[in-house]
Amino acid sequence: MDAPTRDDRHELPSVDALLADSHVVRIPLATRFRGLEHREAVLLRGPQGWAEFSPFVEYDDQEAATWLAAAIATGWAPPSTPALRDQIPVNATLPAVPLDRIPAVLSRFGECRTVKIKVAERGQTLADDVDRVRETRRLLGPAGRIRLDANGAWNVDEAEHAIRELERFDLEYVEQPCASVAELAELRRRIRRIDVPIAADESVRKASDPIAVARADAVDLVVIKAAPLGGIDRALAIVAEAGLPAVVSSALDTSVGLAMGAALAARLPELPYDCGLGTAALLLSDVTRTPLIPTDGTIPVAAVDIDEDALARLAAPDERAAWWRARIARCRELLVVGAT
Ligand SMILES: O=C(O)CCC(=O)C1=CC=C[C@@H](O)[C@@H]1C(=O)O
Ligand SMILES: [Mg+2]
Known part of the structure; x- marks a missing residue:
């Protein structure tokens, strides 16, 4: 699979065109997630509508350029395939919070039947994970679905041990239990007898070859994120080539990225x-008056109406805005280089 460069259906917009109607926002999170208390994002208005550019700040330009390709594909090119559904069922996402905070976090997501729980958080133990999963199962009841995400933090022995401890809570799947494709393959071989599927997330979105994990037969399903994979068309191509069931997930985006x-x-x-597209519920504010917070466990498939007042209210400090604009210019340059 080639890296995304430019889309043949549109010219790469100039830096001036990209930044002409751009707004850098800084949104407080309801719950610390991924070590973050604020989410920074740039909203860009192209001829096709609003797009979001929000690679995490620690990502290098090469990785961030793929997110810019996704934003350009959204704001500057019409979708190339038709939508097949108008509502998307979503899960609640539970960060590695203390037990007494679980009900408050889950209540932000409304009536979701599925919860993804973060496990293997740095500074916590397997006992903390067991307690969090047990409590969530108690709150959700036996019909609810529980999936876990370890963000690659376990080695194979730790993952095997943890999954054997946690499977009694009836797990839908475990996302990225180990970091490498080889470890995932080894883990999958070891736990073959217990019925817990393994999903790849970082092994798809951060890999130079996003299909390698599927080719190695290392996972049962793939997690797909539009922004890090260079946009909708490229993500669809990856799913088709991987030949595995796919879960679309967010990058902790604003409602524009979630759309x-x-x-x-x-x-x-x-x-x-x-x-995993319910994460507007983790933001304390959003760039629209109608954020894509789940209702009855779903979000709609629709463009988002931007609230200009919210853009002003959430505007990032000047030095952060300048940093993001410079980042966009550098990333665009990388897309130009990649295209020649
Ligand atoms: O999948 C979900 O339920 C929500 C999205 C989510 O978990 C993530 C969003 C952004 C960054 C990631 O650390 C994280 C993930 O690993 O999947
Ligand atoms: Mg993940």
Whole structure:
């Protein structure tokens, strides 16, 4: 699979065109997630509508350029395939919070039947994970679905041990239990007898070859994120080539980025799992008056109406805005180089 460079259906917009109607926002999170208390993002208005550029600040320009390709594909090119559905079932996402905070965090997501729980958090133990999963199962009841995400933090022995401890809570799947494709393959071989599927996330979105994990037969399903994979068309191509069931998930985006995720989920031929697109519930504010917070466990597939007042209210400090604009210019340059 080639890295995304430029889309043949549109010229790469100039830096001036990209920044002409751009707004850098800094949004407080309701719950610390991924070590973050604020989420920074740039909203860009292209001829096709609003797009989001929000690679995490620690990512290098090469990795961030793929997110810019996704934003350009959204704001500057019409979708190339039709949507197949207009509502997307989503999961609640539970950060590694203390037990007494679980009900408050889950209540932000409304009536979701599925919860993804973060495990293997730095500074915590397996006992903390067991307690968090047990409490969530108690709150959700036996019909609810529970999936875990370890963000690659376990080695193979730790992952095997943890999954054997946690499987009694009835797990839908475990996302990225180990970091490398080789470890995932080894883990999958070891736990073959217990019925806990393994999903790849970082092994898809951060890999130079996003199909390698599927080719190695190392996982049962893939997690797909539109922004880090260069946009909807490229993500659809990756799912088709991987030949595995896919879960569309967010990058902790604003509702504009979530709308791109929903548009991707709407275009997958099959959608067997609830998607990780409920994360507007983790933000204390958003760039629209109608944020994509789940209602009855779903979000709609639709463009988002931007609230200009919110853009002003959430505007990032000047030095952060300048940093993001410079980043966009550098990333665009990388897309130009990649295209020649
Ligand atoms: O999948 C979900 O339920 C929500 C999205 C989510 O978990 C993530 C969003 C952004 C960054 C990641 O650390 C994290 C993930 O690893 O999947
Ligand atoms: Mg993940």
